[in-house]
Amino acid sequence: MTANPTTDVPTATTLFGMPLDAVTMDEAVARCRDALERREPMTVGVVNAAKTVRLRKDTALRESLLECDILLADGQAVVWAGNLLGYPLPERVAGIDLFTSLLATADAEHRSVYLLGAEQSVLDALVDVLTTKYPGLRIAGAHHGYFDESEEVAIARAIRGSRADMLFLGMPSPRKENFLRRWGDVLDVPIRHGVGGSFDVLAGITKRAPERWQRAGMEWAYRLLQDPRRMWRRYLTTNTAFLILLARERFRTTPPYPRPEKLPTPRKHHG
Template sequence: MAFDFEAPRGMTAITGAKPSPRRLLFGLYVDSMRMDETVERCRQAIQTHTSLLVGVLNAAKIVNLRRDPGLREAILDCDLLLADGQSIVWASRLLGKPLPERVTGIDLFEQLLALADQQQRGIYLLGAKPQVLAALEANIAKRWPNVKIAGSHHGYYSEDEATTIATDIRASGADMLFLGMASPKKEIFLRRFRHELDVPVLHGVGGSFDVLAGLTRRAPPSWRRLGLEWAYRLVQEPGRLWKRYLMTNSAFVALTVREALRPAAPLGPSASTEQIEPPPHKRAP
């Protein structure tokens, strides 16, 4: 079966960066990259001061984007789209379009903090509750003392405050913006302000703020190697998560079977989103 090789996404492609192959999976072009390659691409974006929006993909997003136009738009807007969930990697191999490894959002977050520490770069943190944000900043200062926290803001802001926050991010001069907010709030913020922020690397890290702040325990490495991080979370919160995981995992298996029988064509913007909120830029072919 033929692989799907294409040039990197969009107008924000980094001059001189080696194009990464992409695999067409479930209608999305997923970048076939390892962690070290991803970090290098981010390093180049910072060096050239070129906007690079990094997105991560898991089974839940594959399922949900089919009924959520806003989520679909956010994923299609990403310059890099990486396999966060092990299920995506497994599916890619079953479908004959193998991805090299899982690049999780939280692992990339830590690797980019290490890069910022090495190069004394500035970061901006947006998300979580004020007390969680304070704990996160303290832990970053301990683990990566050379990181410059150029600014931060909690994630419980009103819509009226969003413009002020975006102005603060731009004024901070940060090299990286990390958004520790749930979907679709972080996607809405990035779609509205991405090209006004003047920050090279933008990465939505979801619940990683809680983990690095010490509030949430991550699965042990052995569970992660087996692709069972979701199961560890389920053991911790069975009452809240069992139904969600049952429905999402079942739907993803069904989509994988369908993909094997009839691969999906590349997804495009939904008609409703195009009419209501056109993309802020057009990608280069």
């Protein structure tokens, strides 16, 4: 069970078998800042409705999330489900909002960040935006997300060599979670946060839902309206599966998933 570093009050709850941290955005940022000060690893994991459904069968994704140092309710549907099932969460802590909060922290404290993910053109645009909007932060390194497994060792070495304070991964699930699980002990970066499509949003490539849609838990619908041909089947199946899972949970609670054994550190990271 996770405890708040300042109060030592347990703030974790088990929902759908996963140990979610029942914290606010401010509390999540405070934990990250504490890890930065100590230069201790803090791997951030986030869970939404789609991921809750997927991790039931995707063992690698589930185990990667279970190894995170803080696991947050990224989706409003997860918060509502927690309240309905008697496991209240104080608020949604969206991955993109934590991302921008940590960028602001890096700006104010002159921290360095490493960006991993997206297409090269998106990454270049993101670097331009961040250096303009957050002049106090330093880009320690950046690499696009279109690499295969054979290149991971070189990328992990580059991240380690950068001595970055924060690593943000703009890659889809479960790729970002699995990368962090495989290479977490090698990276030597205090804050590791997989932010999915947030690179595209901050770079101005895609548009995020208005705040009223976010509060209503309808960001998925906004994305559906932007790209209905590609997204309708995904959201129909995922949302239906989540509702079925929620109904089942009312009658039979999923027991906590056991924490997995730690993966051995890849041998080829030396040199």
